[in-house]
Amino acid sequence: MKIVCFGDSLTRGISYVRGRLRIIKENYPNSLAKLTESLPFVEVLNKGVFNDNSDLLVSRIEKDVMSENPDIVLIEVGGNDCNFHWDEVAKNPEGDHEPIVPIDRYLENVTQLVKQVQDKHITPFLLTLPPTGSCQILQIHRR
Template sequence: MRAYISHMWRLAVPLLVLGLSAPVLGLSAPAFAAGCPSAREALAPLLGVQAELDAGEPLTIVALGSSSTEGAGASSPRANYPARLQALLRDALPGVELRVINAGKSGETSADMLARLEQDVLSHDPDLVIWQAGGNEVLQGRDPEQFLALMRQGLRRLRAAGVEVVLMDNQRSPRILSAPASRSFDAAMQSLAREERVPLFARSRLMQRWRDAGLPDAEVLAPDGLHHNDRGYACLAEALAASLLRSAGLRPDRETRVARR
C-alpha cells in the first residue's frame, strides 16, 4: 500500500499547483456550537488518503508541530486541535479505523522536529502528516533560509516513506504579527509549499477570515496573545476537518456532524 500511495502522490503533484500561488486546502465548514465562521478556498486533493479510504484501510494522521499543536492555551488535552480533529473525523467516517496522533512539543523549531521525525512520526506509519512549523523561529528571529532547508529535508524524508503532508502556517496572533521576521516566514512557508508542491493549510488567512466575519482575535486566542484558546482550537479543527474531507473526495453532506466534545 505504501508504494501505491507514493505513486498516487506523484500523480497528485500537478493537481496541487494552482496557478502561481501555493496550493491551499479548501477551508469550508458549517458553523457549529463554537460559532465558527465558514470559509472557502481552492481544493487540493490528497490522493493517497483517498486511496486508503476507498480501500477501507485504517487511517493514521500525525499532527507534528510546536505548542499550538501540543495544545498550549487549551483547558485540557481534549480541547487541543488534534484531539478535536480526531473526534470530528471519526464522527464523519464512522466505518473507518482512524486516529490522530499529537506529536506537538512546546518551544520546538523545525530543527527539533526534524531530529525526532523517525521516533515520533514515522514510527507510527502515518498516512498523512499535518506539519505546523515556523512560529518559534519567528519569535527567536531565526533565518528563513535555514528554516526552508530544514523543512525541505523533512519533506523529502516523509515523501520517501510514502507519506502525504499538509503544511500549516503560523497563527495570526499579536506576538507573531509584531515579530520582525513574521512576514519573511509567511513568505517562506508559501514558497516552500509552492516549490515542493505540498498543500498549505493557511491558518493565518483562515484567522483573517474569522476576523472579517466578525470573530475578533481575542475570541480565539488565549490571554498570552500567542496561542489559541478552546474556541480557537475548535474552529481550527472544524476548518481543517472539512478541508481534509473535501480533499479526500467526500461530499459536504458527509462532513462533520459532531456534538461538542
C-alpha cells in the same frame, strides 16, 4: 488510516489564560479525532511539543513520526523559529538580531520534513506557516 499531527505548542495545545500558559484539550488534533470518531479506521496522534522549532522537528521526525508508520502527516511549525534570543535583545535593543532559526534554514528544514515524509509515500500537509522574517512564501513542488 493513521494521521500524525506534528508540530509545536499550537499542535500540542496551549492557551494563555490569566497571564499563564495552560495546556488545553481543545487542540486541533483532538478536534480532528472527534470529527473522525465515527470512522473506526482513523487514528489521530498528537506529536506536538512546546517550544519546538523546525530544527527540533527535523531532529525528532524519525522517532515521533516515521516510527508510527502514518498515512498522513500534518506539519505545523514556524512561530518559535522566528522568536529571538530575548536576553541578547534586552542587552542591545537597538542591535541587529537574527531569529532563532533564520528564514533560509527554516525553509530548508520544512522542505526536508516534507521530502522525508514523501519519500516514505506518506501524504504531508503544511499548516499555519506564519510569516517569518521577510514574509517569504514557501513553495514545495509536487513530484
